[in-house]
Amino acid sequence: MSLDAEEMIQLLLKTNKEQEQTITDLRATIKDLRSTIANLNETLDELKRKLFGSSSEKTKASQPVEETVPEAEPTTIVKEHKRVRKKKSVRADLYEALPVVEVPCDIPEEERICPDCDSKMEHLGYKFVREELRITPAKVVRVRYMQETLVCPVCREEDETTILEGKTPKPLLAHSPASPDMVATVMYQKSFLHLPFYRQSKDWLEKGVPVPRETAAHWYNYCALNYLLPVYEALHQELLKREVLHADEVPCQVLHEEGKSATSKSYMWIYLSGTDGLPPIILYDYRSGRSGDHPIEFLSGFTGLLHCDGYAAYGRIEDVVLVCCLVHCRRKFFEAVPKACQKKMKLLDINSEQEIAEPPEGTATDEKLLPAEKGVVFCNRLFYLERLYKGLPAGERKQKRQEQEPAIWNEFWNWLETLKPTGGSKLEKAVNYAFNHKETLMNYLLDGRCEISNNAAERRAKSYVTGRKNFLFHDTVNGATASAIVLSIIETAKANGLNIFQYLYTLLLYMPDYKDEPAGIEQLMPWSEFIKERCTGITDIENVRPENRGNLNI
Numbered sequence: 001m002s003l004d005a006e007e008m009i010q011l012l013l014k015t016n017k018e019q020e021q022t023i024t025d026l027r028a029t030i031k032d033l034r035s036t037i038a039n040l041n042e043t044l045d046e047l048k049r050k051l052f053g054s055s056s057e058k059t060k061a062s063q064p065v066e067e068t069v070p071e072a073e074p075t076t077i078v079k080e081h082k083r084v085r086k087k088k089s090v091r092a093d094l095y096e097a098l099p100v101v102e103v104p105c106d107i108p109e110e111e112r113i114c115p116d117c118d119s120k121m122e123h124l125g126y127k128f129v130r131e132e133l134r135i136t137p138a139k140v141v142r143v144r145y146m147q148e149t150l151v152c153p154v155c156r157e158e159d160e161t162t163i164l165e166g167k168t169p170k171p172l173l174a175h176s177p178a179s180p181d182m183v184a185t186v187m188y189q190k191s192f193l194h195l196p197f198y199r200q201s202k203d204w205l206e207k208g209v210p211v212p213r214e215t216a217a218h219w220y221n222y223c224a225l226n227y228l229l230p231v232y233e234a235l236h237q238e239l240l241k242r243e244v245l246h247a248d249e250v251p252c253q254v255l256h257e258e259g260k261s262a263t264s265k266s267y268m269w270i271y272l273s274g275t276d277g278l279p280p281i282i283l284y285d286y287r288s289g290r291s292g293d294h295p296i297e298f299l300s301g302f303t304g305l306l307h308c309d310g311y312a313a314y315g316r317i318e319d320v321v322l323v324c325c326l327v328h329c330r331r332k333f334f335e336a337v338p339k340a341c342q343k344k345m346k347l348l349d350i351n352s353e354q355e356i357a358e359p360p361e362g363t364a365t366d367e368k369l370l371p372a373e374k375g376v377v378f379c380n381r382l383f384y385l386e387r388l389y390k391g392l393p394a395g396e397r398k399q400k401r402q403e404q405e406p407a408i409w410n411e412f413w414n415w416l417e418t419l420k421p422t423g424g425s426k427l428e429k430a431v432n433y434a435f436n437h438k439e440t441l442m443n444y445l446l447d448g449r450c451e452i453s454n455n456a457a458e459r460r461a462k463s464y465v466t467g468r469k470n471f472l473f474h475d476t477v478n479g480a481t482a483s484a485i486v487l488s489i490i491e492t493a494k495a496n497g498l499n500i501f502q503y504l505y506t507l508l509l510y511m512p513d514y515k516d517e518p519a520g521i522e523q524l525m526p527w528s529e530f531i532k533e534r535c536t537g538i539t540d541i542e543n544v545r546p547e548n549r550g551n552l553n554i
Contacts, residue, residue, distance in 0.1 A: 036424075095133070097538045098133075098538065101134075105129075138185075140204075145168045145547070147165055147166050150164040151163055151164075173223075179546070181541055183219045184508055187220060187223075187486050188490075188500065189203075190216075190220060190471075190486070191487045191490050194467040194470045194471075196213075197216045197217050197471075200213070200216055221478050225482055226515070227507065227512060228485050228508075229485055230515045230516075230521050231507060234518075234522070234525065235488065239281045239302075240301045242273045242281070243304040243305065244274030244447065245271060245299075245304065246270075246272045246456050246457040247308045247457060248269075248270045248454060248457035248458055249270065249290060249461075250461040251265045251267055252265075252464075252480065254474045254475075254476065254479075254480050256476050265289075266286070266289065267288075267290050268287075268480075269298065270284055270285075270457050270464070271283050271298065271457075274305070274449055274451065274456075277449075279496055279527035280495035280496060281495075282488060282491040284484040284485075284487050284488050284491075285298050286483070290311075290313065292312070295314060295317055296316060303319040305320070305443070305446070305449075305450055306321070306322055307450070307451060308322060308325065309324070309454060310433060310437050321443055322440045322443065323443045323454075324437045324440035325453045325454035325455075326382065326441060326452050326453050328433075329434055330347070330379035332426070332433045333373075333375030336425070336426035337370065337372040338370070346380070347376070350386045350387040351390075363377045364415035364418075372426070372430065378415070382405060382408055385401075385405055385408075394448030396448070399448075401444075402445065416431055416434060464487060489507070498536060499536065499537060501539050502541070503526065503531065503535040506524070506544075509546060519552075519554040523553070
């Protein structure tokens with residue numbers, strides 16, 4: 001072989017190797033580009049959903065439910081599922097707490113003559129014809145406390161004056177017309193009905209009372225920080241004694257806060273007791289940020305099980321066992337499901353009234369499902385079992401879980417190990433989220449009082465967010481703190497089955513005299529017999545006014 005031919009062969013071999021390397025590089029580039037395109041499409045779809053789509057996870061089911069219901073309950077078959085029809089209430093049951101006023105519809109005297117014989121007719125009786133509801137609009141009156149003054153006539157004759165004055169109720173605010181029922185109305189409308197102060201001002205004006213928004217805000221803040229705060233602090237100390245808690249946080253905005261701009265984010269933290277069989281406690285805590293120092297400070301002294309999401313700040317809390325929310329994990333997989341397939345999926349929750357069929361076993365080997373869909377189905381299988389165990393005693397609930405659910409978790413983790421999702425995709429994020437919280441996701445198995453999700457805290461976050469949509473922001477730190485206190489009192493009262501307005505009124509009625517009395521505060525807690533007697537049922541404050549309320553039995 002000539003030298004030129006050998007050089008040519010070597011050149012061709014070198015060129016071939018370079019081409020092979022180029023092909024390898026191009027294939028890697030194509031793979032990266034495909035991954036980038038997939039990620040960009042996911043991002044674009046997510047942005048479209050946020051801008052134009054629904055933010056709810058609720059979707060329609062694709063198959064009708066085959067669950068059987070008790071024969072005693074009538075059912076209605078609809079397209080998507082089988083729903084148990086609730087027993088229809090009659091009016092007597094709906095309005096049984098309302099007072100009844102009977103209006104006699106008498107016949108005029110000149111018409112009480114028999115049309116046949118012209119004799120005077122006698123009364124036979126009344127019969128019920130119909131019923132309607134009447135409401136008396138709120139009416140504001142001016143109440144003047146007239147203090148009686150007594151003088152001793154005998155002492156006066158001896159040039160000595162002995163004067164005795166009657167005792168008057170202590171005002172909520174000095175030199176202010178604010179009364180317990182008026183301030184309770186402001187708090188009730190702002191934090192329960194989510195009515196901003198400027199709208200309340202218009203409503204007060206219709207009643208003949210000019211109450212500027214600044215005045216209403218001052219009443220709200222002052223009374224919350226001076227009279228409701230001791231009750232809030234007592235609830236806080238009781239919450240720390242519990243063994244199972246939930247926590248969450250939601251952003252808010254405060255316009256005037258030292259060291260922060262008006263557009264910066266602050267946070268409203270939510271803490272509540274778990275399903276421990278004790279009276280529920282729900283507390284909101286305003287903080288300037290989302291740092292882990294805030295839950296560490298608030299939960300100082302708590303040692304137990306803490307339900308939360310995957311936010312790393314909760315991991316800094318010492319001496320607690322974190323119970324990570326499975327709903328957040330499922331949401332990651334659901335977001336990785338193509339939008340067309342999302343509409344066909346059903347997300348099961350243990351508290352929803354609508355039932356669906358039990359998810360099938362063998363999820364990991366189901367070739368009809370995409371990987372992200374399999375992740376959702378795994379979670380649904382666990383939620384289905386949790387729904388069956390709902391309402392069981394803690395010990396029995398734990399036993400049932402230990403018998404059924406570890407096998408599903410093992411199948412889930414083994415399946416995740418086989419996945420090789422595209423780098424940066426939503427599926428990869430879901431898989432990483434699950435692995436990063438593997439231990440905490442399963443910690444609910446440790447105690448029958450634990451829940452598989454943190455939905456209880458998220459529902460309370462929604463109560464604040466609903467109000468935030470109306471008032472938009474807090475003006476000052478004191479206003480945000482006062483809102484946290486009042487909302488805590490309202491949500492705790494609601495959870496304990498109390499009349500919310502009645503409880504706010506009762507606290508404002510007694511706290512001016514008992515805010516420094518621990519025994520008095522204890523008697524005003526939402527589970528005390530005194531409060532249950534006074535604040536259960538419909539609103540009725542006519543017979544309990546500042547001048548005749550009496551004293552607490554302490």
